[in-house]
Amino acid sequence: MLNPADKDFEALLLDHLPAEVLRPVEPRYAEEPRGYFKGLIGLLALPRTVEEVSTLIRCANAARVGVIPYGGGTGLVAGQVIPDGPAPMVLSLERMNAVREVYADENVLVAEAGVILADVQAAADAADRLFPLSLAAEGSARIGGNLATNAGGTGVLRYGNTRDLCLGLEAVLPDGQIWHGLTRLRKNNTGYDLRNLLIGAEGTLGVITAAAFKLFAQSEQTGTALLIVPSPRAALELLSLGRSQLGEAISAFELMNRQGFDFLTEVLPHVRQPFATPPEWCVLIELGLNGGLDAAEAMERLLVAALEAGLVTDGLIAQNAQQAADFWAVREQLPEANRIIGAVSSHDISVPLRALPDFIEAGAKRIADLGDFRINCFGHLGDGNLHYNVFPAKGKSRDAYSNQRDQVQRSVHDLVHEVGGSFSAEHGVGRLKVGELERYGDPAKLSAMRAIKAALDPRGIMNPGAVLRMGAS
């Protein structure tokens, strides 16, 4: 069993570290955005160097005290809060917030874990490069948390998930050892892929303190359009058509549903809506072009071919940056509208592209069988990643459905599982989905995960209770 991060542990830390590494506990570190969980905190540590992180972890390991690595606190699966058990030490990386170096000629940037995602983007931009990770919480999420959760977002279609953007890591392992793996190399086949093991492990196998990232050329021109499609199936065919015309140049492909527009009208009427009558389905498409290609021409060419093929019935091509921003604002305000309406159950799922149209139809039927709900199904269509959120019927409150929440979630996740999908596409497991992982996870993989966790963190101090439920050691 673990011990609490109490006065004795504080005394141990102060034997090895300057007092300013510790700070009085603040309640905001005990909260997570959706308010499902409220965390316990024994001590709050704000180290400034990897050596201080190492000392903190070494002490925690010696004293068997649980540690929560803490980034921007924006995670949606309660990976950052421990609701019960011995109070842990929260180890926030916020003071390790330097962009250590930008190697523009190598297309590489090295940042500490506490840098806010938007600041990483800005540092790349200042060097005339693109750091393509982009997501709603980018103004407060920290890059270490993005790595720990392998964050996704709108750029995955073209540039991959966070793990795909990372070349090397500096990290502290559960025994306090520092792994100096901050390589900028594109090719390095020298042993097991510890980098990818730590990425996505949600702080359960160590603390990431810095990372080397890939940068990319900025696009010379971008083009943005909102295209009305007759069905999700047509949207997928439109993506295929776009790729055959433009290769990798499609940098975003987001699906939106009429329900989302209706929610905006209902609770965020100030958001400028592009269509007089909201379409049943539409896609927001963005092109990023180089090589002298003209964005307007490329978009026009795609639109003409799509109209001819019946994949698009109508559409709006942004004529300037303001219009493009307006289109994106619609997409980006959907989560806020959802939050205000209040979901009975939200699902961050992915399914194989081919299964997606049938999934949307079958899902609607299953939910209708359960009662009177509204579904806002939208998201990163090109990745097969849907935010499939189920809401009360109009005029009803989510509280009226509280006894159906589990049933709705089970119904959606069962269907996802049946078609070979994932119950967590981009948010991770955290504490919210530990049960889902046990239910739907592959048994061989789960047993390998437990063996790895026990081998690297035999005392179970790293983010205890997240991802895996381990037996008492």
Place this chain on the structure above:
Amino acid sequence: MLNPADKDFEALLLDHLPAEVLRPVEPRYAEEPRGYFKGLIGLLALPRTVEEVSTLIRCANAARVGVIPYGGGTGLVAGQVIPDGPAPMVLSLERMNAVREVYADENVLVAEAGVILADVQAAADAADRLFPLSLAAEGSARIGGNLATNAGGTGVLRYGNTRDLCLGLEAVLPDGQIWHGLTRLRKNNTGYDLRNLLIGAEGTLGVITAAAFKLFAQSEQTGTALLIVPSPRAALELLSLGRSQLGEAISAFELMNRQGFDFLTEVLPHVRQPFATPPEWCVLIELGLNGGLDAAEAMERLLVAALEAGLVTDGLIAQNAQQAADFWAVREQLPEANRIIGAVSSHDISVPLRALPDFIEAGAKRIADLGDFRINCFGHLGDGNLHYNVFPAKGKSRDAYSNQRDQVQRSVHDLVHEVGGSFSAEHGVGRLKVGELERYGDPAKLSAMRAIKAALDPRGIMNPGAVLRMGAS
């Protein structure tokens, strides 16, 4: 200690498997391309299904018999041969050679581990898609081996290493459990990244039996050129310029040195040489374009800008497919010329791009200090990956240098290490570089690797002696 794959073990296997899974041992499975190692083989197993692989591994684990997963046998670091100790079971995947499915609309292909790389490429091509992994041994290397070694090659610059192309795996873990992880999902954050742990583990953590791969749009047009550059530094600036003009469209960027052309003249005179006088340095550049871009125009534009900037002094743009093939033939015949000349020591290294020009200079000096050698330094410049091969002076034989081999290798690898590079960029560790990994590897990473190996394969049956030297368990 392990037991040999002997008659008793054969009897055990025949209790659980049909006799046709076993085959008489053939000597070719005991050989590796460079002939440094000669392997021992107790039994040869050729399973046809993942279930048969599982039974073989389960029996090997029970009997403590070592297993070598065997692909095409083309690996260059002796990962596929055990030269001493109890004779292992060689488990060749060659009968699991089906492309299970091509999902062209999803840009996904699912292949069994025994499919030859060129056949994966062909299956993608038949569906009008690109599978971009490309390397010299593609006609005989099997995709399972490519995964196990995280193979690189010429396409890494644009499309990444083998791990970057893989979406999901089916594999048998060291205890015989089957991991059904053959997902086609682009986003799936449900626990530790077992996929990337097995990729690059060189068969020491399990046997990969099938994989789902990403496909890409084929290029509408390709352009190929051989450009003479004044220096490696200019070559890197040319790459930077090309990327700012063309984004991701540069699909190959290979450096060649005068020494390579001289070797071709010396031992492969039939290879058509593009330049009357071989240049000191040149790059082979390939563009793959979509969106209606004209390859000739794009190449011309790049060449003009490069000439103006002094990054290129002269060059040849391929005017047709035959010329492009001729340019590539020069690059692709370099390894064969090297083989005939006979290297004193070959090095598959990578260094940070910024360090590369100085590395080439400093390396030449260090080698000159050791004696009279010729250096053929060429390779995947855009990845910082050089094949840095050291040869006897003209007219001398490699045997005359046999007592200097270790010194040359140490000298090169020390310099690589000093500049933050890797002693194995794309070939892996195998048995040839176990000592190098112990010497240059990060201690924290090595200790984590040992812990993972012990946790997943406590009896040490999987490819024993490769990658890590473990104590007797």
